[in-house]
Amino acid sequence: MPDGSGGRPNESAxxxxxxxxxxxxxCGVGEVGGGHxxxxxxxxxxxxxxxxxxxxxxxxxxxxxxxxxxxxxxxxLVGYPFALALWFSVSDAWVGEFGRFVGLAxxxxxxxxxxxxxxxxxxxxxxxxxxxxxxxxxxALALLLYRIHGFRRLIRGAVLMPFVIPTALSTLGWWWLxxxxxxxxxxxxKRLGMITTDIPWLxxxxxxxxxxxxxxxxxxxxxYAMTILAGLMAIPREYYEAAEAxxxxxxxxxxxxxxPLIKPVLGIVVLFSTILTLxxxxxxxxxxxxxxxxxTHLFSTLSFxxxxxxxxxSDGAAVSLFLFPVLVAVVTLQLRIIRRQTAYE
Amino acid sequence: xxxxxxxRRWRPFLTGHLPVLPFVVFALFPFYHMVVTSLKSDxxxxxxxxxxxxxxxxxxxxxxxLLAQETLFPRWYLNTLAVSGLTTALSVAIGLLAAYALARLxxxxxxxxxxxxxxxxLVPPTLLFLPLAIVVNQLGLSDSLWSLVVTYPTFLVPFNSxxxxxxxxxxxxxxxxxxxxxxxxxxxALLRIILPVAMPGIICALLFSxxxxxxxxxxxxxxxxxxxxxxxxxxxxxxxxxxxxFYWGSLMAGAVLASLPIxxxxxxxxxxxxxxxxxxxxxx
Numbered sequence: 001m002p003d004g005s006g007g008r009p010n011e012s013a014x015x016x017x018x019x020x021x022x023x024x025x026x027c028g029v030g031e032v033g034g035g036h037x038x039x040x041x042x043x044x045x046x047x048x049x050x051x052x053x054x055x056x057x058x059x060x061x062x063x064x065x066x067x068x069x070x071x072x073x074x075x076x077l078v079g080y081p082f083a084l085a086l087w088f089s090v091s092d093a094w095v096g097e098f099g100r101f102v103g104l105a106x107x108x109x110x111x112x113x114x115x116x117x118x119x120x121x122x123x124x125x126x127x128x129x130x131x132x133x134x135x136x137x138x139x140a141l142a143l144l145l146y147r148i149h150g151f152r153r154l155i156r157g158a159v160l161m162p163f164v165i166p167t168a169l170s171t172l173g174w175w176w177l178x179x180x181x182x183x184x185x186x187x188x189x190k191r192l193g194m195i196t197t198d199i200p201w202l203x204x205x206x207x208x209x210x211x212x213x214x215x216x217x218x219x220x221x222x223x224y225a226m227t228i229l230a231g232l233m234a235i236p237r238e239y240y241e242a243a244e245a246x247x248x249x250x251x252x253x254x255x256x257x258x259x260p261l262i263k264p265v266l267g268i269v270v271l272f273s274t275i276l277t278l279x280x281x282x283x284x285x286x287x288x289x290x291x292x293x294x295x296t297h298l299f300s301t302l303s304f305x306x307x308x309x310x311x312x313x314s315d316g317a318a319v320s321l322f323l324f325p326v327l328v329a330v331v332t333l334q335l336r337i338i339r340r341q342t343a344y345e
Numbered sequence: 346x347x348x349x350x351x352x353r354r355w356r357p358f359l360t361g362h363l364p365v366l367p368f369v370v371f372a373l374f375p376f377y378h379m380v381v382t383s384l385k386s387d388x389x390x391x392x393x394x395x396x397x398x399x400x401x402x403x404x405x406x407x408x409x410x411l412l413a414q415e416t417l418f419p420r421w422y423l424n425t426l427a428v429s430g431l432t433t434a435l436s437v438a439i440g441l442l443a444a445y446a447l448a449r450l451x452x453x454x455x456x457x458x459x460x461x462x463x464x465x466x467l468v469p470p471t472l473l474f475l476p477l478a479i480v481v482n483q484l485g486l487s488d489s490l491w492s493l494v495v496t497y498p499t500f501l502v503p504f505n506s507x508x509x510x511x512x513x514x515x516x517x518x519x520x521x522x523x524x525x526x527x528x529x530x531x532x533x534a535l536l537r538i539i540l541p542v543a544m545p546g547i548i549c550a551l552l553f554s555x556x557x558x559x560x561x562x563x564x565x566x567x568x569x570x571x572x573x574x575x576x577x578x579x580x581x582x583x584x585x586x587x588x589x590x591f592y593w594g595s596l597m598a599g600a601v602l603a604s605l606p607i608x609x610x611x612x613x614x615x616x617x618x619x620x621x622x623x624x625x626x627x628x629x
Contacts, residue, residue, distance in 0.1 A: 335463070
């Protein structure tokens with residue numbers, strides 16, 4: 001880490017800087033000894049005794065100036081659109097019109113709509129099975145990567161590839177694999193004698209769901225594996241050595257050392273991934289466009305269809321806002337995990 | 346057959362490399378098959394007697410030629426390069442400033458700002474694309490590449506702020522404090538002291554921002570309607586698929602060529618990607 005090179009850039013830069021700004025700025029040196037360590041808790045930031053010794057004005061002005069661009073983006077391009085989405089979902093807005101207040105009519109209509117109900121069911125099936133698959137396979141892959149030494153960099157590089165390539169494009173590759181007549185999947189199954197007629201992967205409602213789950217798992221696996229791997233590497237080796245000395249078997253070590261210690265990491269990964277899986281658009285859009293018979297529609301693809309192709313912005317906004325309660329739950333849980341972790345530190 | 350010595354020598358391979366092999370094949374096969382398909386002649390591609398796993402009749406660049414001559418592919422390339430370059434530079438700069446404020450400065454509202462960044466970071470782009478389309482329209486940017494330059498920072502800036510904040514917190518505070526005692530002002534301290542030391546973190550932010558904007562799909566699909574203003578991902582997906590007749594060869598060639606810059610960048614800077622991911626601060 002940068003600690004080692006601490007002295008050098010310090011001196012040279014200080015020398016450079018002496019020219020342009022001759023006025024020395026005493027800036028908060030007083031609190032260095034105050035135990036404000038690296039990565040300290042957020043709560044510690046506002047201790048009144050420390051603030052007293054800093055020229056409060058310059059730091060505050062700098063603070064507001066530095067966050068201004070980011071804050072403008074958050075307010076103008078996230079907060080404002082979010083307020084618009086809320087308004088649209090309770091109004092009868094169509095493309096180009098602002099609409100008038102209709103209460104929860106859009107939500108009520110949606111909940112009675114069979115396509116929306118199907119979408120709700122699809123979303124649960126898609127998210128639950130993808131996240132479960134990614135968790136199990138990601139944990140397995142992380143444990144394997146943890147013990148591999150030869151060709152480590154190469155193997156990690158290969159495994160990470162699906163994360164890097166644009167999803168819409170790699171999904172095109174999968175589309176071609178699933179192609180019934182010329183696709184390599186059916187060709188292989190036929191060669192192996194497992195099937196005699198072509199399987200309509202994306203035309204059959206249940207197989208289509210299976211297909212999008214497979215591609216989503218493929219896409220998300222690197223994130224799980226790499227993050228869990230980082231969690232594994234943070235576990236002190238001595239724990240395992242001590243357990244081994246006591247004659248604990250591999251399963252026992254996994255169950256009583258590995259699993260409890262990577263639980264926080266696993267929790268964060270699963271929460272993160274749940275919201276992103278639920279909000280997935282690219283894979284379903286490229287592979288099935290929500291079909292066949294709306295059996296793979298997710299909130300995002302349905303709201304895209306209603307809001308852009310159908311021109312019903314209000315319905316589309318209402319659909320995507322169904323993601324919001326999940327988002328709130330995820331944020332709350334995430335903050336709780338992070339807070340608990342910092343409390344232990 | 347196997348003495349204990351031999352078994353011990355091969356054990357890491359049998360318990361590590363062998364079981365990881367299916368994962369590697371699973372991860373790489375779609376790309377391998379895309380490349381193979383893009384280099385095959387149509388005659389071989391649609392002959393069910395041929396093995397689809399490799400090329401039997403010699404590679405051809407015909408599909409790539411078709412892309413360059415008969416589609417807007419080169420144009421999409423320039424569009425994507427311009428948008429990704431600009432948004433990456435912008436959002437890393439804005440994110441670095443915000444991260445510095447979050448990691449170092451104390452002022453009223455900084456905690457609220459940190460929470461806001463974190464929440465925005467978790468908001469998936471699919472939640473807001475419809476109202477954002479309205480905002481883009483209000484700004485007069487509909488069907489312009491500027492609509493992407495303006496909207497990509499909505500997910501890149503929170504990401505970069507979060508990533509860089511974590512990184513800046515590992516840099517000892519004393520570094521810039523000394524500089525400031527010696528007369529640097531805050532901006533100078535940031536540029537001359539923090540920037541060089543934080544370079545690995547900044548490279549990481551640059552790489553991820555570039556990767557994300559290069560592959561972004563939904564906003565580009567919704568905000569851009571003219572074919573000549575499309576970005577690569579949307580152009581390949583929506584314009585190279587023509588009705589029921591599939592041009593699998595050129596479609597795969599388009600996907601390969603469109604992913605190529607990211608693959609090159611990835612191979613060159615792989616360790617940064619791994620580091621960024623393992624920092625636990627990337628959503629995937």
